[in-house]
Amino acid sequence: MHEFQRVLDEGVLADPGKTLVEIDGEMIALFHVGGVYYALDDVCTHDGGPLADGELVDHSIACPRHGAKFDIRSGGALTMPAVRATKAHRVKVADGGVWVAVGEPPASSSIGHGAAEAAAPATAPQHSPQPAAAAASAASPEGAETAPAAAPVAAGPLSEERVREMLKEVKDPELFVNIVDLGLVYGVAFTDAEEAGKQRVLVDMTMTSPACPAGPQLIADTKRVVHTHPDVAEVEVRIVMDPPWSPERMTDDARDQLGIF
Numbered sequence: 001m002h003e004f005q006r007v008l009d010e011g012v013l014a015d016p017g018k019t020l021v022e023i024d025g026e027m028i029a030l031f032h033v034g035g036v037y038y039a040l041d042d043v044c045t046h047d048g049g050p051l052a053d054g055e056l057v058d059h060s061i062a063c064p065r066h067g068a069k070f071d072i073r074s075g076g077a078l079t080m081p082a083v084r085a086t087k088a089h090r091v092k093v094a095d096g097g098v099w100v101a102v103g104e105p106p107a108s109s110s111i112g113h114g115a116a117e118a119a120a121p122a123t124a125p126q127h128s129p130q131p132a133a134a135a136a137s138a139a140s141p142e143g144a145e146t147a148p149a150a151a152p153v154a155a156g157p158l159s160e161e162r163v164r165e166m167l168k169e170v171k172d173p174e175l176f177v178n179i180v181d182l183g184l185v186y187g188v189a190f191t192d193a194e195e196a197g198k199q200r201v202l203v204d205m206t207m208t209s210p211a212c213p214a215g216p217q218l219i220a221d222t223k224r225v226v227h228t229h230p231d232v233a234e235v236e237v238r239i240v241m242d243p244p245w246s247p248e249r250m251t252d253d254a255r256d257q258l259g260i261f
């Protein structure tokens with residue numbers, strides 16, 4: 001059992017409100033919402049952002065660095081790019097003060113039913129897992145010795161399925177999961193290119209957050225990979241933020257890789 005330490009006088013923190021307190025050298029973000037206090041590590045699990053500096057809306061706090069949101073009741077990660085919970089601590093109000101026991105999980109009554117639901121991503125992804133890369137083991141096309149390393153995946157007629165399979169080579173540099181399984185690829189379309197027999201490919205994709213720092217790299221990698229198909233003359237990537245990405249768009253494979261259940 002971890003010891004409670006008094007961090008504030010009751011009534012000092014506005015409702016809703018948030019502040020930063022230090023307990024034995026650890027920075028703890030303290031929240032007051034609906035008459036209840038909550039405490040989290042002041043650390044975003046994406047890349048260490050200071051949660052107490054973020055925007056508090058109802059029971060969610062947004063990391064000021066790249067926008068990941070956490071449920072203040074449970075610490076659960078609600079939106080990308082964070083996929084892991086930050087630590088939540090038990091809080092009590094007694095003797096006119098607010099007390100925090102660092103390392104002690106919050107009482108289940110303070111987490112509440114809604115928090116538990118919000119913290120756990122839906123188990124049924126909206127997108128089915130894509131078919132396995134069976135074509136990768138197909139016979140190499142003629143001239144394969146001069147083709148780039150990605151050529152085996154590019155083999156076969158150009159189609160949306162083929163492009164999606166190819167795009168599994170493009171991985172989010174922070175999550176190490178491919179953009180197809182993350183649910184970032186919204187659509188693939190084709191039009192005739194000026195060059196006879198070749199296609200212009202339009203890829204609609206989104207980012208895990210509007211300020212995603214990996215955006216330029218993901219766009220460049222998407223173009224490079226799709227361009228390896230011999231029937232492609234041109235690739236355009238269009239960033240679409242509506243509908244916004246949400247963790248429910250991930251396939252079961254992506255969830256497995258990220259340890260989300």
Ligand code: FES
Binds near residue numbers: 063081
């Ligand atoms: S550090 Fe918090 S979202 Fe990136």
